[in-house]
Amino acid sequence: MARGYNKLTALKVTRLNKPGRYSDGGNLYLQVSSRGGKSWLFRVETQRIRRWMGLGSVRTVSLEQARALAAAARLSVLQGIDPLEQRQQERLRRRGDPCESPDFDVCAAAYIAQHAPAWRNAKHRQQWENTLKTYASPIIGALKIKYVDTALILQVLQPIWTVRSETASRLRGRLERILAWAKVQGYRDGDNPARWRGHLQELLPRSDALKTVKHHSALPHTEIATFWTALRAQTTAAARAMQLTILTACRTSExxxxxWQEFDWDNQVWTIPAERMKLKRPHRVPLVPAMQGILERQQGLHPLLVFPGERAGRPLSNMAMLMLLRRLGRADLTVHGFRSTFRDWAAELTDYPSEVVEMALAHKVGSKVEHAYRRTDFFARRRQLLDDWAGYCTARPVVFDVGRG
Structure with a gap:
């Protein structure tokens, strides 16, 4: 049976030269660097976060001494004391430095508050907040910023580096700037673990050199009923927003x-004003029964917004629907892709004219001359189209009337 502790020997420590980490047991490791240097590491696991605590070089700390230091660190953890925090506090006391290091989330919020006035618009601030909340906060948000190291930065970036390369690259830059700000504030010292040049570029592939990874961003229309069943089991506002997005074939932002003022309940019409449309033209959406049922469940939550968010006066973030896709195990999809699902369904399984389908998608149809002479937006046909689509999504039996297409 393999030993849980004291796996290494002094002779083995001398002979090990291949780069890597070698366990002695009890979270104590011998680390051999690519240049042959050897040092002791203790793995600290607190608040479900894994960090590494250096115990010194093999040249100055023997195997037995490293085991004693590891034992002391393990005892601290059992007593609910963070050994890294304990060591840092001792260093601060020796230096007479009263400066406390706040959590990463606190520093991120302070950085954003100081710099947001110079940013282009409120959306830029929201992008900062959303990416940090989604990808960084679950891993390092509650951790004191002075303890954020390269290993933790990699834990944040690696899961999305090759699949969401643009988002990951922007996130890395934001992490670097927050950590640089914290150093200037005196909350941390040492090199910036999120810097690219001469550091992360040795550990991660260049984002601009990554091959485009092809994902099924649009769900095949044959799978929409199964997806709808899983979506209907969710009771959140994000789930209802996604349901309405699918049924209306509208864009996420729309x-x-x-x-609420955009809805005409007597005529069962939702009119999206020009300023909220991509083509800057008003768009009328026929409200079929399935849509009305979703909207009824949102009534009374806010006097103005159909899908209010956590921040007062602001709608639900589009990140809420992306996170919902993750919870449903469909991170390979995009919300916008459901418009393609709708378009494929209409083309393959119905006989509705292309211009009716394109108008349902709020696309520009025909030339300027054709548009000038057209006196209809095919509203009645689009009502039938969307009602058929709702039936297909919800697995309701649908009989297509070819003549009406």
Whole structure:
């Protein structure tokens, strides 16, 4: 049976030369660097976060001494004391430095508050907040910023580095700037673990050199009923927003920005104003029964917004629907892709004219001359189209009337 502790020997420590980490047991490791240097590491696991605590070089700390230091660190953890925090506090006391290091989330919020006034618009601030909340906060948000190291930065970046390369690259830059700000504030010292040049570029592939990874961003229409069943089991506002997005074939921003004043319940019409449309033209959406049922469940939550978010006066973030896709195990999809699902369904399984389908998608149809002479937006046909689509999504039996297409 393999030993849980004291796996290494003094002779083995001398002979090990291949780069890597070698366990002695009890979270004590011998680390051999690519240049042959050897040092002792203790793995600290607190608040479900894994960090590494250096115990010194093999040249100055023997195997027995490293085991004693590891035992002391393990005892601290059992007593609910963070050994890294304990060591840092001792260093601060020796230096007479009263400066406390706040959590990463606190520093991130302070950085954003100081710099947001110079940013282009509120959306830029929201992008900062959303990416940090989604990818960084779950891993390092509650951790004191002075303890954020390269290993933790990699834990944040690696899961999305090759699949969401643009987002990951922007996130890395934001982490670097927050950590640099913290150093200037005196909350941490040493090199910036999120810097690219001469550091992360040795550990991660260049984002601009990554091959495009092809994902099924649009769900095949044959799978929409199964997906709808899973989506209907969710009871959150994000789930209802996604349901309405799918049924209306609208863009994400058009649904999340919906106002109650845009709805004409007597005529069962939702009119999206020009300023919220991509083509800067008003768009009328026929409200079929399946859509009305979703909207009824949102009534009374906010006097103006159909899908209010956590921040007062702001709608639900589009990140809420992306996170919902993750929870459903469909991170390979995008919300915008459901418009393609709708378009493929209409083309393959119905006989509705292309211009009716394109108008349902709020696309520009025909030339300027054709547009000038057209006196209809095919509203009645689009109502039938969207009702058939709702039936297909919800697995309701649908009989297509070819003549009406």
């Amino acid at each position: 649904v999340l920005g919906a106002r």
